[in-house]
Amino acid sequence: MNYFVIGYYALLIGASCVAAQYGKRGAFMALFSLTLASFIMGIIGGENWLWTVTVGAGVVALAAGTAFSFREFLAIVLPREAAKAIRTAPLTASFGLFVIGTYAIAGIFAPIIAPHGEAEVIAQAFEPANEEMLLGADQLGRDMFSRLIYGARNTVGLALTATIAAFVMGAFAGMLAATIGGWFDNFMGRVADVIMSIPSLIFALLMLSIFGTNLTVLVIIVAIIYSPRVFRLTRAVAGNIVVMDYIEAAKLRGEGLWYLIRREILPNSTAPLIAEFGLEFCFVFLLVAGLSFLGLGIQPPTADWGSMVRENATLISFGEITPLIPAGAIALLTVSVNFVVDWMLYRSSGLKE
């Protein structure tokens, strides 16, 4: 028994009492069950496990604090309409926005932020962290931190390019199918069915084995794999729009197909498409990261999170967490995008009702 353990339980029990006093049932139940769970964890794992819980709670509190302040910041900075929407956003959504913003800055200004070049060898292999290198060196003695920053540019950039390609293809085909209709619609629907019935990772592996690992090929393959999802959604959304009167009016005016898609259908189907873009990005990002992890994505020496995990995986058996950091970076971005998409879906469904 030492001061840490005493303080730990005092804080938890005190907080539970405060929650109970102010009638916050959910918070009380959460805090008190954590107290009870801590008894068991303390007996099994000793002080270390309680430390882990403390650190975890600290991280959650820090994230919540960041999210809260960032939401306030956005609400002040943004114009009125957007500020109103931001104020009602849940903390998870503003946390997601914060993370996405951070990644964007890291990616865009990578050469300025990173202390070393992405392929620059500056130390011995697997040298531990020091003042020069925040996270130590990788398997060839390159700075992990710099590579992580450059990875934000390369990995996210590639995923973004592929998502945009998938999106443009899918959305265009979907609108075309909805506007033309008939046999074209049926044919595109069947093609989409076939592509969707092959598991995406398997399809990508098959194609990469044939065309070799090359970034252009990768983007095209990923775009083909994921465009059917966008195609279906756009077709459904656009299908509801083409039966509207103003489309009929535009047709009678003698407007062409291209005008109809660009000026009438597209502006009216942006809301669901933006949410879909976020979801699609998550899928593409995970697939691209998985492929690079398998050594089939971005090729060395370009810094890339998936291959960084694989190259440094041996460190895990020495109890180091360095290889987990790029993997965690992937997970963090995907979670953040999901949080924002969740909020957007909730908003659009709430506004409809």
Place this chain on the structure above:
Amino acid sequence: MSDVLSIVLKRLGLGVITLFVISVLIFGAVEMLPGDIAEAVLGMGATEENVAAMREQLGLNQPAPVRYFDWLSGAVVGDFGVSLVTQTPVGEVIGPRFANTLFLATYAAAIAVPVAIFLGVVVALLRNTLFDRVANVLALTSISSPEFFLGYILILYLSVKTGMFPAIAKISGDMTFLELLQRTFLPALTMVLVVVAHMMRMTRAAIINLLSSPYIEMARLKGMPAWRVIIKHALPNAWAPIINVVALNLAYLITGVVLVEVVFVYPGIGQLLVDSVTKRDFTVVQACCLIFAATFILLNLAADVLAILTNPRLRYKK
């Protein structure tokens, strides 16, 4: 009943056609190689004679449709030709590995399905409470993490730091069943984490959807306790969506296994596929892809058929 039968038959027919189209795609993809297999395999060392010899050996001189039907009729009985790299019959290599993969997927499913359905029902009952929100955030986090992230976290904490489970899922034939379960626990757990989150969210959505229907309101108004409402009224009607969710996630398990097998060096078909892709061993890649795609399609088909069969509205003629 004939109504249901015709819908099911139609769906089965569609499934067979899809399988056929995909086998054409898988075969045709290799045909799209710049040059042909012989040139691609021999690469820089290709001379006129050995390319010709290889073409002869692989039967590349015959037209594509003939080779396709040869390949397909062989594949149906488990004969996928000869590996381009090791010269051994592909079927022999794949057979035991496919069994290993199925074992791993079944293991994961056996843990994941009960846990996910239980959690989904609990979360649906406690919806909009703190517990529900925390569970939702955790589920989203687990879905969003790449499999190798979860896998390495488990290796770090359950294997390296505490030594409870082996980090490398090496298995051999003479192990007891318990030993086998212990050896493959970490890869199975990784897949469980991903799949449980998916299934839990979908089960929650299905149950909440049901709980808002009028007959549940009625049962509650007549004073039935909440747990009985769930067991007697909600659950029987929820089976259809839940079965669908389970089948879809099993299909995911079969393919999600590729990354997990690589992380844990598990001798399954996913690892074989990745190795063959790097070695450009096309016959093995074709065979693995065909097996994965067929399993995926069959499970999706099963999901659709079960959904049709358990839908009470289709059971009676209008």
